[in-house]
Every structure is written in structure tokens, then in C-alpha cells.
Amino acid sequence: MSEFDLIVRNARCATAADVFDADIAIRDGRIAALGRKLPPGREEIDAAGRWVLPGGIDGHCHFDQPMTDGSRMADDFLSGTRSAACGGTTTVLPFACQLKGQSLRAAVEDYHRRAEGKACIDYAFHMIVSDPGPRVLRHELPELIREGYTSFKIYMTYDDLKLGDREIIDVLAVARDEGAMVMVHAENTDCIAWLTERLLRAGRTAPRYHAQARPMLVEREATHRAISYAELVDVPILIVHVSGREAVEQIRWAQGNGLRVYAETCPQYLFLTAEDLGVEEDGHGRMHGAKCICSPPPRDKANQQVIWDGLESGVFQVFSSDHAPFRLDGPDGKMAAGPDASFDRIPNGIPGVETRLPLLFSHGVLGGRLDICQFVALTSTNVAKMYGLYPRKGSIAVGADADLVIWETGVSRTIRNADLHHEVDYTPYEGIPVSAWPALTLSRGQAVWRDGRYVGEAGRGKFLRCELPTPARPKASRETA
Ligand code: DUC
Ligand code: ZN
Ligand code: ZN
Numbered sequence: 001m002s003e004f005d006l007i008v009r010n011a012r013c014a015t016a017a018d019v020f021d022a023d024i025a026i027r028d029g030r031i032a033a034l035g036r037k038l039p040p041g042r043e044e045i046d047a048a049g050r051w052v053l054p055g056g057i058d059g060h061c062h063f064d065q066p067m068t069d070g071s072r073m074a075d076d077f078l079s080g081t082r083s084a085a086c087g088g089t090t091t092v093l094p095f096a097c098q099l100k101g102q103s104l105r106a107a108v109e110d111y112h113r114r115a116e117g118k119a120c121i122d123y124a125f126h127m128i129v130s131d132p133g134p135r136v137l138r139h140e141l142p143e144l145i146r147e148g149y150t151s152f153k154i155y156m157t158y159d160d161l162k163l164g165d166r167e168i169i170d171v172l173a174v175a176r177d178e179g180a181m182v183m184v185h186a187e188n189t190d191c192i193a194w195l196t197e198r199l200l201r202a203g204r205t206a207p208r209y210h211a212q213a214r215p216m217l218v219e220r221e222a223t224h225r226a227i228s229y230a231e232l233v234d235v236p237i238l239i240v241h242v243s244g245r246e247a248v249e250q251i252r253w254a255q256g257n258g259l260r261v262y263a264e265t266c267p268q269y270l271f272l273t274a275e276d277l278g279v280e281e282d283g284h285g286r287m288h289g290a291k292c293i294c295s296p297p298p299r300d301k302a303n304q305q306v307i308w309d310g311l312e313s314g315v316f317q318v319f320s321s322d323h324a325p326f327r328l329d330g331p332d333g334k335m336a337a338g339p340d341a342s343f344d345r346i347p348n349g350i351p352g353v354e355t356r357l358p359l360l361f362s363h364g365v366l367g368g369r370l371d372i373c374q375f376v377a378l379t380s381t382n383v384a385k386m387y388g389l390y391p392r393k394g395s396i397a398v399g400a401d402a403d404l405v406i407w408e409t410g411v412s413r414t415i416r417n418a419d420l421h422h423e424v425d426y427t428p429y430e431g432i433p434v435s436a437w438p439a440l441t442l443s444r445g446q447a448v449w450r451d452g453r454y455v456g457e458a459g460r461g462k463f464l465r466c467e468l469p470t471p472a473r474p475k476a477s478r479e480t481a
Helices: 077-086 106-114 134-146 164-180 191-202 209-211 216-233 244-254 285-291 302-313 354-365 370-387
Strands: 008-015 019-027 030-035 043-046 051-054 056-058 089-092 095-097 125-129 151-155 183-185 238-239 263-266 406-416 433-443 444-452
Touching: 008 370, 008 406, 030 164, 051 370, 056 354, 056 370, 077 089, 077 433, 077 444, 089 433, 095 106, 106 125, 106 134, 134 164, 134 263, 151 164, 164 183, 164 216, 183 216, 191 209, 216 238, 216 244, 244 263, 244 302, 263 302, 302 370, 354 370, 354 406
Parallel strands: 008 043, 008 051, 056 089, 095 125, 125 151, 151 183, 183 238, 238 263
Antiparallel strands: 008 019, 019 030, 051 406, 406 433, 433 444
């Protein structure tokens, strides 16, 4: 009897650091050996001539998140993780969202119930802290961080989620004391409210005005403010879904001055522009623009280039989907307020958990903008490190989980929603060509996507507790109290 369950033979492996050729031996869901001419396994897969990479980790996606505006996310843990697996992702980190007035612990418990028995790949939770009262700050948040929920998102806009400035400082201080990572949605809420009011009063209600209600200065100002508060408190932060030049300039400045400011960007800022919100005059109606409403909004071609440059030069550490799955049609979808819905009544967010990796592999790596190690770092390794899942996840190493993807390159394919596995009735990336797609996705050694077919099983995905950084991230170097 073979000592290995599976051998992936002749793999051209890439990690965040190295490229090497090896056979990969898998036993009990983990990588048991790496080498040449390993003895036969009970099952064998020949990867000759193909890249074998660590499974993708999507560090920012929304599944089955409770909404307060009557909308509903179309993907739950079943369809969301299925879609992820089919696009080469083996770990997801969606958000347990605290509603205002709710206990944070109740939000986490509720989210576990939503995930139970559904996920086909492994998952961890971020939290969203929307109501940081004394009990949350003193007890719930520190306790949950210690229990393995080591990161949380805060919002500087959206009435049902946003924190005031003093609240932001207070939660940052908890993160500093506990070693947690704070993800910041940086947009200035009062500027957005003022601009929105003016646009609506002038009858400018079509989807394209969404971009005018949230111009870059709104993001720039909030990014600057978040960075300033992080500096004040002396805590690392991650600015999420960065859209363009003005926020990038703030982040570069912070990084250049030695502040621990990390940054994330997403496919929508590479592949969409504000023009995608503004085609309602061409006969498609408002529906078309609504498909691309997300926040911050996509900008223009020049800003896409700034984002590509930031990925290449290391401004960004992580590349996530921000998958926020609202259907266009239906009573709880984007157009629920009717075909003439004003932009402020269209839920923000677009799907992308399945297309994230093929888009970046095709246009980044095969397009000559990123090397393969950068791709692995941005989409897997850095995410695992950022959120305390490394080295179990995010690498090809003996002892790591056998979360692996064999990539088919040289394919000639066009993204079509009909081929995707989410429950959303559109993709904003319809018609974009890609030249790479996973041939096989292994989650802990088990195939979940193989030769164009989903072969996963609901409920096999495990919940992962995230570890706090060891050695612990440096505590405050400056007294602030
Ligand atoms: N913006 C968010 O902040 N979250 C989900 C989607 C979006 O557009
Ligand atoms: Zn956000
Ligand atoms: Zn988001």
C-alpha cells in the first residue's frame, strides 16, 4: 500500500518566493513530501508543463451577510464557496457583520449558523464592527480576537455601518492592544451625503452619478484620516478596495514614512471604469450601469494603470474580490426600487469571487505585468500572513494543507456569466478575454473543481481560527493615554 494518497507529478511550482519543479505527495490532506521521482501514490495526477500554485485565498468577500435595506446577498456559503473553488480559490474570509444594536458575539454566532454544513472549501471570519459600545470594546472584541477572529473591518461611510472618528480611534486602540488587523473602508460619508443630495436635487439620478457622488477626493480624505488615526494609536491598518491615484498617494506617503499601512485592491479597479456605470443612454437602460455600482467606484483608464503599477511595485499586499453578490432582477436585487431607481437606492457591490484569479493571472502574469511569485504573494501567501493562516495556508511546503491549483494557460476563453457558479444573474466582467483558468482545484488534497466541473461537497469546508502574529506585532511604541 502506498504511503501517499495522491501524487501531483512533474509540477512547475511557484510560491511567493521561488519557482521549482517537484512531485508533490499528499497524505491526510497535507503536503507530506516534495521531491523528484517520489514513489507512487494511490492516485496520481500528471501536471507536466503546467503551473501548480497554492490555492487562492480571498481575503475580502461577502456571503450571506444580513442587510438592512431590503436587499439580499444571492450567495450563501454553499454557492459562494462553490464559485470560489471553481475559480481556483481554496480559502475565503467573509465577514460576520455586527448590526447596530447587536452584540458582536451574537453576530459571530449567527454567522457560524449561516456557514454550517454549506462550505466546500475552508473559511475563516473577519468581523465587521459597527457598534463599538463599552461592552464590545472591553469584552467582546478582545475576547473574540483571542478566540481566532483576528481581523475586523470598519466603515467610514454607510449609515448602518459607519463609525464616528472617536469610535474609530477607540477600536484601533483595542486592535493595538490585542494584535488584531483592522481593515478600513475609507470614504468620507458627509462629502458623499452632500454630493448625493445635490445630484438628486438636480435630477441626476442615473447609475453613472454614483461615481460623481464618490469622487477620488472622498476616498483620499478618508484614507488620510484613517492613516493619521493609525499613526496616533500606533497600530497597523489595511486600507481595503483602493480604487486609484489619490488614495495610492496617501498610502505611498505612509509606507514611505515607516507607518505600517497595508493596502488591498480588487479586480474592479483594473477592469472597469466609471464609464461602465454610464451607458444608460445607449439603449441598455439603467440596469447595465447598475451592474457595476460598487464603492469606491471604478475610476478611469489612467487610474487602472496606477493600480497595476501599485501591484507591481508593492504598494499593495493583497488582491481580493470584494465579492458582494446582489442579483439585478428580483425583489431583493439591485433594481428592486424599479427600473428608474436613483443610484443611491441601488445596493453597492459586484460579484467576482470566481473571476478574481483568472483575470489577474491572464492580464497580470501572462500579460507581462507581474511575475508568478508576485501573483502568488498577492492572491494567497500575503493574505495568509496578514490574517494568521500562514503557513498552514498560502504556500507549497511540507506540512501545509494541500490546497493546490493546477493552472491551464494558453486557453482562449471569454468570461461569460453562464459559465460561472455563483447565484448572481450577471458578471460585470462579461466579455473580457482570459488566457488562464484552473484545470484542477484541490482543497486539502480533495478535488473540488476538475476539468470544467464542480466536484466539491457542501459541508466539507472547515472553519479556521486565525492566529495572532508571533512574535506579536510590536505594541505601542508611544504612550497615547
Ligand atoms: N462596497 C463595500 O464596502 N462592500 C461591499 C461592496 C461595495 O461596493
Ligand atoms: Zn468596503
Ligand atoms: Zn467589501
